Amino acid sequence: MSVFAGRAGFVASGSGPAAHFGNPLGEQRRLADGRAVVELGLGVVTVSGPDRLSWLNSITSQLLLGLEPGVGTETLVLDQSGRVEHAARVVDDGTTTWLLTEPDDAASLAAWLTSMRFMLRVEASDRSADFVTLGRFGAAVPADDVVAEWVDPWSSVTPGGWGYADLEAHPGSDWTLRIAVVTPGTAAAIAASDEPAAGLLAYEALRIAAWRPSLADVDERTIPHELDWLRSAVHLSKGCYRGQETVAKVHNLGHPPRRVVLLHLDGSDAVLPAPGTPVALDDKEVGRLTASAVHHELGPIGLAIVKRSLDPGATLTVVADDVVVTAAQETIVPPGAGATANVPRLPRLGAVKRS
Incomplete structure (x- = not known):
């Protein structure tokens, strides 16, 4: 149960934390301005042992060797074909590495990590039941007993990463999210205070507007390039890890088969299409909605994964409650993303140089 359940207007979400407290748009403005805290309900996995960073570095997409205590980063677990299986926000405190993931992914991530231990001096544990995750923009979450704090690197392309969004001012450039891991007692004290919540x-509306990917946007086919996740969660020049071949090949020589777009949804009928709803062009399905929300400035918006070849200027449709909602695209990953390598043309084997 949420520690904020006693707050006036509390309406629970499906995962437990508050969906809202009666005024979602007002809460959104306060959250964006750094004047409110949000309970995120994330899963918490800890990795301890002297080999933890080198081990995690060898099996995930981010360069974690030498990660300084308190520095926030992000990493992905990929399958052999480069598809996303797990995603984790990462921070190390000098003795323990904290992995924050979606609530329904923590147990499977901890189990997978445990299966990959072999003879190394590491131990992974699902500690979700022991902690509460609180988010805030701008300043740190006001708590004396913060166990760990993760600062989101999304505001810029991280070292070794790559941003596909082709624009000068990225909407995530002022994304200043901090997530504090605290004990239930500390969270309860914050909930009992006059701190706005x-x-x-x-939170979801702000995330969508900042083009910030999440595991919620992932399906069984997703590769990092499609969500512009090379920006924060992939290091392109680190050593080998599972799925690296696909990451390098698509980035250097090919194009991601799909791409994420921001959709500006028509709100005339006051319906909001749900995540998972098909996105169509001329009654032909061209993608699916992965997230949707009403933004306090932009109105109804969503993230959608669409075919790479889809015309960026095409007006799309999404059906919600038997109402056809029109949607204008805003390009995040352009159709030409990838193929960044300048590969020299080599002479054919046995070719004779002519004088």
Whole structure:
């Protein structure tokens, strides 16, 4: 149960934390301005042992060797074909590495990590039941007993990463999210204070507007390039890890088969299409909605994964409650993303040089 359940207007989300407290748009404004805290309900996995960073570095997409205590980063677990299986926000405190993931992914991530231990001096544990995750923009979450704090690197392309969004001012450039891991007692004290709180609806709208990918946007086919996740979660010049061949090949020589777009949804009928809803062009399915929300400035918006070849200027449709909602695209990953390598043309084997 949420520690904020006693707050006036509390409406629970499906995952437990508040969806809102009666005024989602007002909460959103306060959250964006750094004047509210949001309970995120994330899963918490800890990795301890002297080999933890070198081990995690060898099996995930981010360069974690030498990660300084308190520095926030992000990493992905990929399958052999480069598809995303797990995603984790990463921070190390000098003795323990903290991995924050979606609530329904923590147990499977901890189990997978445990299966990969072999003879190394590491131990992974699902500690989700022991801690509460609180988010805030701008300043640190006001708590004396913060166990760990993760600062989101999304505001810029991280070292070794790559941003596909082709624009000067990225909407995530002022994304200043901090997530504090605290004990239930500390969270309860914050909930009992006069600190303003926001619900998950407010956070989700801000996330979508910042083009910030999440495991919620992933399906069984997703590769990092499609969500512009090379920006924060992939290091392109680190050593080998599972799925690296696909990451390098698509980035250097090919194109991701799909790409993420921001959709500006028509709100005339006051319906909001749900995540998972098909996205169509001329009644032909061209993608699917992965997230949707009502933003306090942009109105109804969503993230969608669409075919790479889709015309960026095409007006799309999404059906919600038997109402056809029109949607204008805003390009995040352009159709030409990838193929960044300048590969020299080599002479054919046995070719004779002519004088």
